[in-house]
Amino acid sequence: MKQIGMMIDLNRCIGCRTCVVACRNHHELFDHQTAETENIPYYLRVDTRVQGAFPDLTMDTWIRPCQHCLQPGCSDACPEGAISKDPETGVVRIDEEKCTGCQAEAGSYPAEKVKTAPCTATCPAHLNVQGYVNMAALGNFDEALKLIKKENPFPAVCGRVCHHPCEEACSRGEKDSPVAINAIKRLIADLDLDPETRYVPQVKAAKDQHVAVVGAGPAGLTCAYNLAREGYGVTVFEQLPVAGGMMAVGIPAYRLPNDILDAEIQVIKDMGVNIRTNVALGDDITIDSLKADGYDALFIASGLQLTGRLNVLGENLPGVYSSLDILKDAALGNPVELGNRTIVIGGSNAAVDAALTAKRLGADQVSLVCLEQREEMPAWEHEINDALEEGIEILNGLGPMRFMEENGRLAGVEFQRCTGVFDDEGKFAPTYDDCQLTSMDADAAIVSIALVGEREFAEDGGIALTSVGRLWADPMTLQTRLDWVFAGGDSVHGSTSVIEAIASGKQAAVSIDRYLCGMDMKPFEEKDWTMAEKVFREQYDKSGCVEIPRLDPAEREGNFNELEQTLTQEMAMAEAKRCLNCGCACMQSCPFGVIQFDGKAGVSHKCNFCYDLITSGKKPVCAEVCLTDALTVGETELLKQQAESKGLTIIEELSRAAHLYVK
Numbered sequence: 001m002k003q004i005g006m007m008i009d010l011n012r013c014i015g016c017r018t019c020v021v022a023c024r025n026h027h028e029l030f031d032h033q034t035a036e037t038e039n040i041p042y043y044l045r046v047d048t049r050v051q052g053a054f055p056d057l058t059m060d061t062w063i064r065p066c067q068h069c070l071q072p073g074c075s076d077a078c079p080e081g082a083i084s085k086d087p088e089t090g091v092v093r094i095d096e097e098k099c100t101g102c103q104a105e106a107g108s109y110p111a112e113k114v115k116t117a118p119c120t121a122t123c124p125a126h127l128n129v130q131g132y133v134n135m136a137a138l139g140n141f142d143e144a145l146k147l148i149k150k151e152n153p154f155p156a157v158c159g160r161v162c163h164h165p166c167e168e169a170c171s172r173g174e175k176d177s178p179v180a181i182n183a184i185k186r187l188i189a190d191l192d193l194d195p196e197t198r199y200v201p202q203v204k205a206a207k208d209q210h211v212a213v214v215g216a217g218p219a220g221l222t223c224a225y226n227l228a229r230e231g232y233g234v235t236v237f238e239q240l241p242v243a244g245g246m247m248a249v250g251i252p253a254y255r256l257p258n259d260i261l262d263a264e265i266q267v268i269k270d271m272g273v274n275i276r277t278n279v280a281l282g283d284d285i286t287i288d289s290l291k292a293d294g295y296d297a298l299f300i301a302s303g304l305q306l307t308g309r310l311n312v313l314g315e316n317l318p319g320v321y322s323s324l325d326i327l328k329d330a331a332l333g334n335p336v337e338l339g340n341r342t343i344v345i346g347g348s349n350a351a352v353d354a355a356l357t358a359k360r361l362g363a364d365q366v367s368l369v370c371l372e373q374r375e376e377m378p379a380w381e382h383e384i385n386d387a388l389e390e391g392i393e394i395l396n397g398l399g400p401m402r403f404m405e406e407n408g409r410l411a412g413v414e415f416q417r418c419t420g421v422f423d424d425e426g427k428f429a430p431t432y433d434d435c436q437l438t439s440m441d442a443d444a445a446i447v448s449i450a451l452v453g454e455r456e457f458a459e460d461g462g463i464a465l466t467s468v469g470r471l472w473a474d475p476m477t478l479q480t481r482l483d484w485v486f487a488g489g490d491s492v493h494g495s496t497s498v499i500e501a502i503a504s505g506k507q508a509a510v511s512i513d514r515y516l517c518g519m520d521m522k523p524f525e526e527k528d529w530t531m532a533e534k535v536f537r538e539q540y541d542k543s544g545c546v547e548i549p550r551l552d553p554a555e556r557e558g559n560f561n562e563l564e565q566t567l568t569q570e571m572a573m574a575e576a577k578r579c580l581n582c583g584c585a586c587m588q589s590c591p592f593g594v595i596q597f598d599g600k601a602g603v604s605h606k607c608n609f610c611y612d613l614i615t616s617g618k619k620p621v622c623a624e625v626c627l628t629d630a631l632t633v634g635e636t637e638l639l640k641q642q643a644e645s646k647g648l649t650i651i652e653e654l655s656r657a658a659h660l661y662v663k
Contacts, residue, residue: 074590078131104602148189156186199267297512312401323448398417
C-alpha cells in the first residue's frame, strides 16, 4: 500500500492562510458570513500552539493538517466503523453516512463534543474508555480489546483490581449510577484468555538498541511491552521468583487469580521480551554492569519491597509479621501458621487483603485495628465492605503501643487511643492519649504500614534520591541524572495503584524511545484533557446499572476462589449501552488533535487530502494554491528522500506519522 504524505517546508511557509481559505471553500465547510468557527469545521487550521518550538523561524504560525497515520487510532476507536484507511493511497477517511458523532444531536453541545470524556480524562493511563465501551455495546469485543491494548497491557488485571476513577467521573452517575466500566473491560479481556486465540500486538521491525528494565511489576512490564512493540530488544530483571511484582505477590488470588496474570504476562513474552527472575539489582547485577553488557537505556521500576517499622516494644517477637510477607507467602504457596486469633494493624487496602487472607488461611477471629476513623481509612470502600461481609472486626482510632510477650512469643497487643491522624496541613502526624489503653489477646499480629524500597543500588550507582528516600526522576520524562537511566512506578512516586504504575511505565517507554531516537526529551505540545460537562440528552438508555455477580460470603470460607465474577457478553453489551457518549471517540484517540466536530451536522470531519482530486492525478487544493510552494504532496518515503537531498532537517516528532515537516 502506498502512503501519501505532505511535506511542509517551514522555511517557505509565510502563514498567509491562503490554503486554509481554499480548503474551506472547496469542501463547502465554511460560511464566512454566518458561521461560528468553533461550530463548523475546516480541514486545515493554522496552529499557534507551538510558538517558540522552532526558534530559527520567523513565522509564528504553521499549517496543521491530518497526519493520515500508518496505524490510525481514530479508525480503531470508531464504534460505527465509519473511519477507514484507503488501501491504494493510505488516506484515512470518514464515511459521513456511518458517522453518528458518537450519538451527537445535531446542533447541540458542539463545544462539549470536542472535549475529552471524563472517563478518559481521569484514567491515569488515559485509555480511550468511551471508544472500547461503545465497541462492547455493539458486540465488537475483539476490536475493543485491541483499542485497550494500545495503552494498557493488563486489561484482565485492571478489570479486577483497578480502583476505577473513570467510574467515579462518569457523567451517567449524575443521572442514576455510573457505567460499570471496569466490569465491561474485564469481560472484554477475559474473552481473550484462550492461548489458542489470544491477541498479541504486532511488533515493528527490530531495532539495534537494547533496553534493560529492572522490576517485573506493572510499571516495568508496561514499559517493556511498549518498547517491544516499537522493535527494541528488552530484558526485564526481577528479584522475585515470579514475574508480576505486587500483582503476583501483593494482591490475593481471590481478587486476582494467578492464571489471569500469567496469561497477560505471556503476551509480553510472546512479543519478544525476555524476563529473568531471581535477579536482584545491587547483588546479581548493577547499573554499571548493565551498561557494560551493552544496554542502551535502563528503566528502574524496582517498586517498594520492604515494610516500614512501627518502632514499638516487642515488634520483633515471633508471631509478628508484615502484611507483605503474609501475602507473599500465601501467593507462593509457602506454609503460614497464624493460630486462631489474628490482629491486623493498618487501614490500607493491603491491610484489608491481609485480614481476608488470614481468614482464608484458617484464623477463626480476625480484627483489623487502625489509627484512622472509619471515614478516614485509606482502603477503598468496596474492600472495607468485603471485610465486613466476611466477619472481619474493624476497630478504629487505635494505635499500637507495645506487643505483649508470653513464653518468648506474641501473646497480645496493647493499643492507645489515637486522637488525630493528620496535622492542620493534612500531613500524617498521629497524636495519642496514652491514658486510654486497650489490650487484645492474639496468636499473630500482621503489621501493614507504609512500604519502603531498597536504595543501596541507587547510592552505589549514582542515582539521586529525594528527601523522602525515593529515586529522583524528572516528573515529565522520568529521566534520572544519568541520562541513559530512567525510573518510575512506586520507586519514584510511592505506593500507587496498578493503573497508575501502568501509566508510569507507558510514560517511561515514550521517553526512552525519544532518547534512543535522539529526539528532544520534552515534547513541545501536551495533550489537553479538559473534560466534557454538558452532555445530557433527552433520549438515552434508561436501564439501571448491571449487578456484578459475587460469591456469597459462605462460599468464600477457607478458599481463594475469585470473589467477583465476570459479566456475560449480553450483560456487558447492555451495560455498555448506558454510556452517554460524552465526547467523540475518534477525537479522543487522535494524538495530533486534528479531527474536528461539525456542530450543525453532528458528525466528525477530517482532512481527506482532497481524495477526489488526488485519485484523478491532481493536487489537494492546499498544495495547488500555496503562494510559496511550501506544500508538497507525494509518497512519504519519496518525500523523505527529497527532503534529505535538499539538506532539510526532518522534525522527527511529526514525521513518525505520515507527514513531514522540514526546516
